[in-house]
Amino acid sequence: MDCILHHFDISPFAEKVRLVFGLKGLAWQSVQIPVVMPKPDLVALTGGYRKTPxxxxxxxxxxxxxRIAVELEQRYPARTLFPQGSxxxxxxxxxxxDAAFFQPGAGLSMGTNADLPEAILRDRREFFNFIDFAALPDELPHLYARFKAQLQLxxxxxxxGRDYLLGGxxxxxxxxxxxxxWMCRGNIRGGDTLLAAFPRVLAxxxxIAGLGHGERSxxxxxxxxxxxxxxxxIAEVLVLGEAVPGLAAGMPVAVTPEDYGAVPVAGELVRLTHEDIAVRRTDPRAGEVVVHFPRVGYRVEKA
Structure with missing residues (x-):
């Protein structure tokens, strides 16, 4: 079956998955979604989840x-994402x-990128609850320091002198x-100067950019x-009782991100393990689908 990625080209998180396609040499289909809400076609598939990709x-x-990375690894194990049992x-x-590194970078992008359209700024003010937009001008020096600390890591x-973070x-x-x-390039004022202070990162x-994006259509x-x-x-029904006591397969539940963009997705529980969650839902436009999430970072409870 075809891999279809719902994304937009300037999304840093979508760049992660595009690079997975490149590392694995996969063909995939690209559906461009709106950068800001509403996203009716995406929500028809996800039931409310609005993050990209x-x-x-x-x-x-x-x-x-x-969850996307784990699924692509299971379906296409060649050119593994997890070498040497990692x-x-x-x-x-x-x-x-996603937190210590991306979040200060997102704050810098929101606070220093004069090219961001007002519609994006307005949307992200509601979406990024980890940014105090009222205090953002005064926070910029602190955000630069936090971001540089992650670059130093x-x-x-x-x-x-290794070529990659885990070795060869x-x-x-x-x-x-x-x-x-990737986000720092062109999205943060002074980003090129920031990166220039870290020669091994520059090499x-x-x-990593050279992994490419696979074969896109x-x-x-x-x-x-x-x-x-x-x-x-093709989801296999599997609900472990010890994962969240009191939940069982077929039960109506809601799954909600624990960080930002905390919009619950409701459906019938299909999977609940220590690694993943999945719910079955029906939409007039998408039909019957199963929506999958990682276990870490998501709350699941009776609807």
């Missing part, structure tokens, strides 16, 4: 780049890159470390919705 494979809808380490690094990871092969860890650097950066949203309607989920 979302991966669609048939009638299975994968939310969050962590899956746990790589997944654990996501909290570092990258520099330290590469201090022994690119991995999900490299993509996690790279996407805030590593083009190696364009698809319109209506065709993607039709693909979901015409196919069936």
């Amino acid at each position: 979302v991966l669609q494979i048939g009638a299975d809808i994968y939310c969050d780049t962590q 899956k746990g380490l790589c997944l654990a690094l996501a909290n570092w890159s 990258l520099e330290t990871m590469l201090a022994d 092969q690119p991995s999900w860890a490299d993509i996690l470390g790279y996407f805030p650097v 590593w950066e083009p190696r 364009e698809l319109d949203a209506e065709a993607a919705l039709a693909s979901a309607r015409e196919q069936h989920s």
